[in-house]
Amino acid sequence: MTYKTLSAxxxxxNEDMINQRIDNFLKKKFKNTPKSMIYRIIRTGKVRINKKRIKPNYKLKIGDYLKVPSIKVLIQEKKYFNVKNYEKNLLNNILYEDDHLLIINKPSGIAVHGGSGLNFGVIEYFRNVRPLEKFLELVHRIDRDTSGILILAKKRTSLVKMHQQIRENKIKKEYIALVHGLWPHNLKKISQPLLKITSNNKQKKVIINDNGKISETYFQIKKQYSFTTLISVFPKTGRTHQIRAHTSHVGCPILFDKRYGNLDLDKLIKNKESCNRLLLHAISINFIHPSNGNILNIKAPLDMNIRNFLQTLV
Structure with a gap:
């Protein structure tokens, strides 16, 4: 591993940083620094606020003067992407924007943030093209292969209020999925706990396990074809890969799901459109605006790839 040292x-x-614990603030700012090092520099007094020593649970206040010593960060080798390659798919896919929120229709295949060998994601892109924005953070996440609605907060106060709505289950989401098989008409709810694991090939996934977190998903049939079913999906909880794991668990995996799907079934599908993307799309979201209290209902149209593919089904 290679480290570089950042200067003191x-x-x-400012107002976009306040009310955060100092340990959480530093862990987020220096993501590639071991947590043990963060706590050590706080404990030993090398981190000072207003020239005074503080404890890890100190909450930042507006006007605070924070001094951080020189610190080592891990340099990770990542794949780099040309920022311009994102412009057509992201700038043209903005669904809603004001002083508090930025909502986009994320294309399939683009990660929401860098990591796992990727240097660039949606959040890094918008920070790059909006350098004057003081604050930009993801309100939530969707899988790299899933398309559809993604919300970014432009103020910390907005982020906090949106996260509160998520915790209180006040945000309602709808997904569209095309699954293998004829979905049972009486199967309207799956409530199975999901546990995160790392498979033998070091791939992270979730499995149905009693030791996992409570996970609840609701379903409604939109249209049945000869060998597949188009369904609306309403996740009550927001676990990682929840929809993909639940549909796979009942024997109706989402088409072209490389992690939870069925490759043999995928091969049987007549694919005139050469569609190989995960057929899962976050189509709508309903929530209370964090500033004015209005109810927003945002919809994200299906991309042409999915629409054209659905037209080939019988």
Whole structure:
């Protein structure tokens, strides 16, 4: 592993940084620094606020003067992407924007953030093309292979209020999925706990396991074809890969799902459109605006790839 040392720095706390614990703030700012190092520099007094030592649970206040010592960060080798390659798919896919929120129709195949060998994702892209924005954070995440609605917060206060709605189950989401087989008409709810694991090939996934977290998904049939079913999906909880794992568990995996799907069934599908993307799309979201209290209902149209593929089904 290769490390580089960042010089000592001074950070003036503004309104977009307040009410965060100092340990959480530093862990987020220096993501590639071991947590043990973060806590050590706080404990030994090398981190100072207003020239005073503080504890890890200190909450930042507006006007605070934060001094951070020189610190080592891990340099990770990542795949780099040309920023311009994102412009057509992201700038043209903005569904809603104001001073508080930025909502896009994320294409399939683009990660929401860098990591797992990727240097660039949606959040890094918008920070790059919007350098004057003081604050930009993901409100939630969707899988790289899933398309559809993704919300970014442009103010910390908006992020906090949106996260509160998520915790209180006030945000309603609808997904569209095309699954293998004829979905049973009486199967309207799956409630199975999901446990995160790392498979033998070091791939992260979730499995049905009593030791996992409570997960609940509701379903409604939209249209049945000869060998597949188009369904609306309403996740009550927001676990990683929840929809993909639940549909696979009942023997109706989503088409072209390389992690939870059925490759043999995928091969049987007559694919005139050469569609090989996961057929899962976040089509709508309903929530309370974090500033004005209005109810917003945002819809994201299906991309041409999915629409054309559905037209070939019988």
């Amino acid at each position: 720095s001074i950070i003036y706390i």
